[in-house]
Amino acid sequence: MKSMIEQRSAKEYTATKNACKLCAPLGASLVFKGIEGAIPLLHGSQGCSTYIRRYLISHFKEPVDIACSNFAEETAIFGGGMNLKIALQNIHQQYDPSLVGIATTCLSETIGDDVPMFLREYAEQHRNEKTAPLVHVSTPSYQGTHMQGFHNAVLATVKSVTTTGNFSNIGHVNIFPGMVSPADLRYLKEILTDFQIPYMMLPDYSKTLDGSIWSEYQLIPEGGTTVEMIRCSGNAAGSLEFGRILSREKQSAGKWLREKFHVDCHHLGLPIGINETDRFFQVLEILSGRPTPDKYREERGRLIDSYVDGHKHMIAAKVALYGEEDLVVGMAAFFSEIGIQPVLCASGDHSGYLKEEIARLFPSDLDQSIRVMDNADFMDIESAVQDIKPDLIVGNSKGFAMARRLGIPMVRIGFPIHDRVDASRKLHLGYRGTQQLFDRIANKLIEYRQASSTVGYTYM
Numbered sequence: 001m002k003s004m005i006e007q008r009s010a011k012e013y014t015a016t017k018n019a020c021k022l023c024a025p026l027g028a029s030l031v032f033k034g035i036e037g038a039i040p041l042l043h044g045s046q047g048c049s050t051y052i053r054r055y056l057i058s059h060f061k062e063p064v065d066i067a068c069s070n071f072a073e074e075t076a077i078f079g080g081g082m083n084l085k086i087a088l089q090n091i092h093q094q095y096d097p098s099l100v101g102i103a104t105t106c107l108s109e110t111i112g113d114d115v116p117m118f119l120r121e122y123a124e125q126h127r128n129e130k131t132a133p134l135v136h137v138s139t140p141s142y143q144g145t146h147m148q149g150f151h152n153a154v155l156a157t158v159k160s161v162t163t164t165g166n167f168s169n170i171g172h173v174n175i176f177p178g179m180v181s182p183a184d185l186r187y188l189k190e191i192l193t194d195f196q197i198p199y200m201m202l203p204d205y206s207k208t209l210d211g212s213i214w215s216e217y218q219l220i221p222e223g224g225t226t227v228e229m230i231r232c233s234g235n236a237a238g239s240l241e242f243g244r245i246l247s248r249e250k251q252s253a254g255k256w257l258r259e260k261f262h263v264d265c266h267h268l269g270l271p272i273g274i275n276e277t278d279r280f281f282q283v284l285e286i287l288s289g290r291p292t293p294d295k296y297r298e299e300r301g302r303l304i305d306s307y308v309d310g311h312k313h314m315i316a317a318k319v320a321l322y323g324e325e326d327l328v329v330g331m332a333a334f335f336s337e338i339g340i341q342p343v344l345c346a347s348g349d350h351s352g353y354l355k356e357e358i359a360r361l362f363p364s365d366l367d368q369s370i371r372v373m374d375n376a377d378f379m380d381i382e383s384a385v386q387d388i389k390p391d392l393i394v395g396n397s398k399g400f401a402m403a404r405r406l407g408i409p410m411v412r413i414g415f416p417i418h419d420r421v422d423a424s425r426k427l428h429l430g431y432r433g434t435q436q437l438f439d440r441i442a443n444k445l446i447e448y449r450q451a452s453s454t455v456g457y458t459y460m
Contacts, residue, residue, distance in 0.1 A: 018378035018398065020322055021348025022416070024139035024149030026052045028103035029066055030179065031153035032135075034203020036224035037098030039091050041067040043084050043115060044105025059416045059423050060182075060209040065219070067091050067100075071107055080108055081118045088122055092131060095219055098227050099161070101153065102136045109140035133227065135160045145349050146415075147324045150179050151246060151253075154202055158253040161230045164261070172198035172232075173287055174239040174263065176253050178246065178270065178326060179415060182210035182424045187432060191296070195288040200229040200236065202253070210424040234261035238287055240280075243326040244269045248353045270330035271429050272437070273337050274303060280430070299431035306435060307338060310442040317445055320344040320385045322395040323414040325374070327428075329357045331394060331413070334434060336361050340441070342370055343388045350375035378402060392445060409448040411441055 025042055029052050032040040042049045049068035056064045067090075069075075069083040084102070091100055104115055119134050137156040139149040154176060177188055185206035192199045207223025233239075234257060241247065241254035247267035254265035271280040277300075281292050317340045321331055325347045332342050345358050355372045362370055371384055382402040385393065393403045393410040397418045403410035417423035427433035450457065 016377045019348055020346065020376050020378055020381060020398065022055065022146035023048070023052070023105075023141040024144040024146060024152075025103040025105055025141070026055060027146035027148065027150030027179065028101065028137050028139050028153035030056065030146075030205065031150055031157065031203045032099070032101030032103075033064065033208050034205035034224050035099055035101070035157070035230070036208075036222075036226045037132075037220055038224065038227075039065065039067055039095050039097040039100050039220070041069065041087055041091060041100055041102045042105055043069045043080060043087075043102055043108045043113065045071040045107055048105045048107075055416055056209070058418045061421065061424065062209050062211065062221070063217070064209070069108075076107060076111060079111065080113050081121075084113075084115070084118050085122050085125075088134070089126075092129075097132045097220065099133045099135060099157075101157070102134060103139045103149065103153065104137075106140050106142055109138065109142075133161055145324075147179060147326075147349055151249070154253045155251060155256060157202065157230060158233055159256060161227060162234045162257070162261070163231050164234055171237045172200055172235075174233045174236045174254070174257065175199055175201045176239065176241045177201065177429075178242045179324065180242075180270075180429060181426050182206040183427045184429045184433060187427060187430055191284070191430065194293045194295070195284050195290055197284065197288050200233055201225055202230060202233075233257060234263060236263050239263050239265040240283065241265055241267050242270050243267075244329045244357050245325040245349075245351050245353050249351065269333060270326055272330040273334035273434055274300065274307075274431070275337065276330065276333055277430050277434065296431060299435070303431050303435050303438070306438055310438065311339060313442050313446055315339040316341065317392060318343045318388070318390040319392045319394055320346075320381070320388070320390040320408075322346040322376070322381055322399060325349040325351055325354050325357075327414050328354065329361075330428075331437075332358055332361050334437065338438065340392075343390050344371050344373070344381070344384050346371075346373040346376045346381045346384070348374075348376055382406070391448075392441070394441070409444050411444050413437070 029040040032038045046068050049066045053064050053066050067087055069080055069087040071080055075083055115136050119136060135157050137153045185204055202225050204225045208221045211221050239254040239257055241252060246252055257263040258265045266283050268280055269276045271277040319340050319342050321328055321342050328345050328347050332345055335342050347354055354374045358372050373380055393399060393408050394413060396414045396416055397412060427436045
C-alpha cells in the first residue's frame, strides 16, 4: 500500500484549498509578543499585519499590536527601505520598546529588499539616540509555515541578542518550549520553580497574551522574557528544547548556543503523555540535583489511575489527528499509551521527518493502519477522513467544518482555536496537561456514544 505522502506527490495540484498551516510571519510575531517590551514589525503590506492580528486576537482573546511598514504599489516597485526606517522611528517614538522584531513578508522577500542593510543604515543614522535592539528574521510564507517562522524567530533573537560576560544568573537553564498555550507556559514555569531551577524561557507570552483585565489600554502588555535574560543565554548551565521534529532540523536556538557557547542542549519531545513527561522530569532531576517534588509524583499517580479507569472507553478507538508536526508526534505518542489507534496523522508542515517519527512510535502499523500526510491541506485531510471513518477528530478549529460535514466528534487542541473561549487556558503538557487531554477525549467519546445510543443510558 502506498503511503499518503507518496499518493499526494503523484497528484497534480494547482492550488491549496484551506491550508493546514498559517503564514511564517505569524509564528515570528507570536515569539516577539513573548518578549518583555517588544514590538513585532512586519515589513510588507498592511493586509499581512491585519490578517495576523485577526488570527492572534481571535485565538487569545487579547488585543494585539503589530506594526507594519505599509507597502503600496510604489513601494513594491522601488523598494521598502524608506518605509521600514519610518516605521522604526514611529515605533521608537510611540512605544519606547525594549526590542523590535522585524519579520519580512512574501512581498518584501519577492522584490528582494535588503533588510539587514536597511537596519544598518537606520542604526548609523540614529547612533547618538537611544534605540532598541533590532532583530530581523526572514519569513517568506512561500518557503515556510507558521512553525518555521516561530522557530526561526527564536533562533534569530538568540543570535542577535546573546552576548558573553559576567552575569548574575550564570547557571540558569534556557527553555525553548515551542508554540504551546499560555497555560502550558505557566505550568512549565511552575515546574521549574518547584525544582528551584533559575530559567530563561523564550518565548513567554503566558501573561502578554493571557493577562488580567485592564482599567485602561496598555500599549505594551506586562510580562514576557526580558532582553537581559536573553542576553545571558550563552552563560546557561544547559538548554531544554521541545520537539522531536525540531531536534532533527539543522538549526535551532539550542543547537546554536551549543555550537557558539558550548551550552549543553537536551532535545526532548513535547512532554505529552507519561513517557515523554517522565523524560522531561528525569532531565530536570539531573539539572537540579533534586528529586521530583511529591506533588508531581502524585499527579503522575492520578494520571495512571485514570488510564486504568478510562481504558474501556478508549481501547481500539480510531482517531484522525492533524496540526503542527511536533504536536502531532506528541499526541500520537500519548495515544500509543492509552490504546487509541491513530489512523491519520496529518500536517501542513513539510520537514520530511513526520513519517519517520510516527514510524518510531508505531513501527508495525505505518502504511497498513496509519496514513501519514505532510504538506497537506484540508481537502486532502477530509478526503482521507471520509475514507477511513475514524471515531474521533483531534486538531485545531480549522477542521470543524470537516468534522461537522462528516458527523464525527472533535476535540480541539493547538492553534488556532477560534470557536471556543478557552484556547489560552487549554493545558497540553506534563502530567497535568495529559490528565486534561485524557479526560476531554474520554468524555467526548462517551458523549458521542451516549447521544447515539437508542436507550440513552445514564450509568456506566
